[in-house]
Amino acid sequence: MKLTVFGADISSNDVSCSKSLIKNINKDIPKLLDLGAYRAALTNVTGDDLVIAAYVEDDLLEEVNRGIIHLMRDNAENLGDLTGISEDKESAGEGVSYAEADVQDDIYPDSVILHFDTYGGEPFVEDVANSTIQAASNFFAVHDVCKPISGKVRKIPGVGYVSNETDDPVVCATVNGLESMGTIAFSMIGAALGCKNTYLVEYGTPCNVIPGSVIVSATAFMNGNTLDLAVPFENKTRILR
Template sequence: MESPLYITSIGIDISSNDVRTSSNIIKKINKELPLVVPNGIKSVLSNITGDDIVITSLVPEELIKENNSSILSLLKKHAEGFDDLNGISWDPKEARAGISYAMAKAGSNYGDSIIVSFDTYGGEDIVNEMALFVEDIGKKYGFDVGSSVSEYPKEIPGVGYSGRDTDDPVVVITFKELKDLPKLAGLIFGGLLSFNNLYFVKCGSSTDILPPGVIYTMSAFLNGNVIDLYPGIIKRCNII
């Protein structure tokens, strides 16, 4: 019997500033990520949202711990800022704001999914509500959903715990059929328009907003390929 497959997303700020991720970090992570994860694992840099990055993997259940640990080592190697890394602890009582971790069961062997990543500048008191709204959309329509938002310290297999005050959440929604992608993306985009001080941006954008506020990116993970959904949604809606 084959082991069940999961989509895992690790969101973290390893930047030296609060508004953008350096091109140096992006280049090094993209280059070395395929070399450090276990053989056969599809793992990619799926979202770059302000000073936060998200690494998303399609991984069998028995390799989740090893995969997470390998990614953590890579992040430590190339970090320019260490606040999130230092927030992780093997003791949940000592865990502080750290890694945002989301996991959902894959709908197929391709691991097709949507990853929504948020970054805040002064919007820490409102961003979790936005992430939970996205989570509710996925659950309402019967999809498997994972969210980093938690009322308690969140366990990250192979890594430790992140504290309940971890911000900049990540939400993963998996699906079986490619035709579900535009429906899901449209529901998420349309629903999030109801929030004030929230900006939908292209992956790789810095947090160039009027604070306090929140930005978010939305990507599709399709059999290990990543598509930034911003250009397609904007064109389809004829916004610009």
């Protein structure tokens, strides 16, 4: 089984996602289950970008990936990142962000998904995202972590190619063991926040930051349930007096 994750800007503005867009995406998520996904959800809404993720058997990965793109296209207020997808490398443009990771088959699938949004495609976001991948890689309880952001043309199974101009990355790590979720998730968040001009936001927060900054949302995708990790992270990091 795999975790497949797509991030895209299909909003009508450059700052936020409308309530109607979020509602319409959520309404159509069951279509992915009809295609064979074990679980699927709108996991992150970060500025004007959103993330759809699914747990899917390996042999259905390409079909479910195509289904996610079709779902985004059917509900898009603006085709945005969808226009950058191409069947060949040479024609690929700035497109959807993608991450995938293997899932252990004999346990409930749990994962951490971090999603980044920039106002102007700030290039240092790649280093921020890769720092979170490196942080997750250090834990024994991490079953798998997505490939680093490479700044190269990327082939997405079942979908096509996107160019190295693709920004606003999404990263993921699959976790074995419920007790390890907090340690892994907070380490990934900490790695992001340790980078310059990077700010943690809750699900659905507009990109109200000074240009030159990056916002990141963090979600625990627990057997199909989504938990916004910004709230417990804020509570956990309060200084007790």
